[in-house]
Amino acid sequence: MTEPEESAAEPQPPVAEATTQRCGLVAIVGKPNVGKSTLLNALVGQKISITSAKAQTTRHRITGVRTIGETQYVFADTPGFQTRHSTALNRSLNKAVTGAIADVDLVLFVVEAGNFTLGDAKVLALLKPDIPAILVANKLDVVHRRAELAPRLRDMQQRHPFAEFVPMSARNAKDVDRLFGVCEKYLPHQPWMYGEDELTDRSEKFPASEMVREKLFRLTGDELPYTSAVAIEKWEEEPSPKFKRMVRIAATIVVERESHKAMIIGEGGEKLKRIGTEARTELERLMDAKVFLQIFVKVRSGWADDEARVRSFGYE
C-alpha cells in the first residue's frame, strides 16, 4: 500500500517560530508577605483583582494577563504560596503546588531584599532547576545598607541557579516596567493565549452584572421570571484625587413585560434604589474602589428567544 500523494496539500500545522508574538506563563512565588500580591497588581495594572473571575488553563488558574507590544505575560496562580499563614505554607509543600510551578515558562521568586529566611529556603527548594527563575529582591526602598545585600544574594545563588537578579520595589512603576523587560526573553515565541483586553474587561464586568442580578432576584422574590437579564452598558475608570480607584458603571436590567418593570422599580422607585445601593456597596468591597452605579430598566418583549441577544448578555 502506498501513501496518498495529496498529503502535501493538507493544511500544515502553524510553525511556532513564524510568529513575532511571545506568550508564556509566569508564576510569582515566595513566602508570605514578601509582596507577591502587590507585585502582581502592579504587573497587571490592578485590573485583575477579583478572585471569583479567575480564568483557567489546563493546570493553572490565571490571575492576570498583560500584553505589552508583541508579548503577552500570563500570570499563573500558585495556590498555597499566596497565604499569610504558616500552616498553609506547610500545606503548600505538596505535589499539587510543585506541579503548578513545574510547567510554567518563568518563575519570579520574590524575597524581601536583605531579609532571607528559612521560609524563603523552603519555597526555594520547590523550584525546578530547568525552569528559568528570576530572583526578585523586593522592598528595596526600605533597605538602608545596600552593600549588605551582596553576600545574601550569593548565598541564594548557591541554593538555586537563578537566571537573573532584579533588586526592586513593587511600589515603583519604573522598577515594574524594567521587570517586564527582563522577563520578556524567557517567554517562548508562540501566539497569544488571550485577546489583548480579554481578561481585563471580562473579569470585572461579569461579577458586576452577576451582583446586580443577585440583588434583583433577592429583592423581588419569586415574582420575577428568570428571563430577566442584566447587561453592563458602560464601564469607565476615572482618575480621582480622593479615591485609589473610581469606576462608573451603568447597568440595564432587561425584562419582558411592563408589569415586571413596575415590580423592579417599586413604589416611588424604592426597590430599584435598594437594588442599586446593595449592589454598589458589595461591588465597592469586591473591587476595592469607589463605584458609581446607575441602573436602568428596559422592556424588550421576547428577548429571551433571540439567541444573538442572549449571547450579547453573556449567557453563552
Ligand SMILES: Nc1nc2c(ncn2[C@@H]2O[C@H](COP(=O)(O)OP(=O)(O)OP(=O)(O)O)[C@@H](O)[C@H]2O)c(=O)[nH]1
Ligand atoms: N516598602 C515596601 N512595601 C511593600 C512593597 N511591596 C509590597 N509591600 C508591602 O508588603 C506587605 C505585603 O505585601 P503583599 O503583596 O500582601 O504580600 P504577599 O507576598 O502577597 O503576601 P501573602 O498574600 O501573605 O502571600 C504589604 O503591606 C505591602 O504593601 C515594596 O516594594 N516596598
